[in-house]
Amino acid sequence: MLLALVSVALIVADTLTPLDPLRAFGSAVFGGLENAASAGVRWAPGQHRVAELEAENARLRAELLAARRVTPSPAPADGYRALPAHVVGFGRDGTVTVDAGSEGGVARDMTVFDGNGLVGRVVRSGPGTATVQLATASGSSIGARLEGSREVGLVTGVPERGLLRLSLLNPAAEVKPGDRVVTLGSRDMRPYVPDVPIGAVVAVEPAPDALTRTALVRPFARFTALDLVTVVLGPLPDAAAPAKDGPEKSGTEKTSTEKSGAEKAKGA
Amino acid sequence: MKAIVLSLLVVLVAPVLQVAVVNGPALPGGGPDVVLIGVIALAPLLRPRPEARGLPERGTAGGGAGAFLGFAAGLAADIAPPADHTIGRLALVACLAGWVCTRLTADATTGRRAAVAAAVALGATLAGGVLAALLDGTPWGTALAPGALAWTAGLAALVTAALALLPRRRSFGRVRGPRDRSRDPYAPGRRLA
Helix, strand or coil: CHHHHHHHHHHHHHHHCCCHHHHHHHHHHHHHHHHHHHHHHHCCCCHHHHHHHHHHHHHHHHHHHHHHCCCCCCCCCCCEEEEEEEEEEECCCCEEEECCCHHHCCCCCCEEECCCCEEEEEEEECCCCEEEEECCCCCCEEEEEECCCCCEEEEEEEHHHCEEEEEECCCCCCCCCCCEEEECCCHHHCCCCCCCEEEEEEEECCCCCCCCEEEEEEECCCCCCCCEEEEEEEECCHHHCCCCCCCCCCCCHHHHHHHHHHHHHHHC | CHHHHHHHHHHHHHHHHHHHHHCCCCCCCCCCCHHHHHHHHHHHHHCCCCCCCCCCCCCCCCCHHHHHHHHHHHHHHHHCCCCCCCCCHHHHHHHHHHHHHHCCCCCCCHHHHHHHHHHHHHHHHHHHHHHHHHHHCCCHHHHCCHHHHHHHHHHHHHHHHHHHHCCCCCCCCCCCCHHHCCCCCCHHHHCCC
16 A cells, blocks of 8 residues: 555656656666667677668668758758667557667657658667657657648647648648658757658548648658667768768858758759 | 566566567557566465464455565556656556455465456556556547457466466475475476375
């Protein structure tokens, strides 16, 4: 009975103020165990080679993401630092555990995507693992826009159906099944970098009021079979930025990046 | 002794098993709750035996050990990543489940134990679902998934029955040391020899 009271006290305490030390302890102990279990399952000869390829895969995904970007960004460089990670645990709260943590540079509010599209964002990171909130979780909301018409909206999770709901700000916006939805991007690239594919519209919902336009979106990322994901750690530092201007390297770096951003926006 | 080892196993391994294995493939209607099953199945084994402890039996003896196991395992499941709900939710449910299960009479038959385990599992899953919906805003359809209810209740009954059929030290007959209680299938027969 005393313990039941302690549980109730814990619930109350956690509702009032997040019990981060407890979570950190759990993440250290159980995160390590989950990592070990998952590594044991994945163990195979040639593991080192696989790890190398996964790192390269993350780098290429990040480059592709940067290359798709049409939003001219205030970031100093046109590229992302990325880290490959495996999904090692599935939660019931619309969250998963990945096996990269603060030791690898993962912090909260970083974009996580897989080969097909957006997976979610990091909500908590322990030493060796991080907790990722999926885009389909009930509490997630992501700034988004239609790829074609650039109409801005908000994507929220519909967890019981594995779909997403897009609410467009402009009630007169044209939206039809098949339209692709991408992320809008946040300030300083946290939590979401711009132009990550989210999904495709499958059905336009009849508008209950004339204030917003809503549509159901099927996500590109395979939420039922998540394995290798990529965490965007941030923009590339200036020195490591891939030189895309060819021989023309005159002027300050700032103007050249501005120019390349403008060129990109024109080309899109 | 065996019960203590098993309890440690439940506290440490069950949450990991839950997130790494059970939740991975999408089972119809949600998977079983491994932590709850472990607590419910082990709780009857944690009864302090009267001859093992020189204490006089009180009317409301037992319950404390099961409640403690439930609390520890539930708290472990609460803080094991990627859990993102209110800490203490599972601890409360598992604590009460363990307490109820330990209050079972030690002489209950296997069938009755399994029935009680299934009932407690059902009640605990329902209570957990209600708490999830109230505290964390989980949609009711997910919180009270019928699949999860069925899996948890069924497996809890099965595992409890299996553990009850394992040889246990009786309060009558010759008292054997803990070393004698090997886990080979012929142990019940050997008792006659």
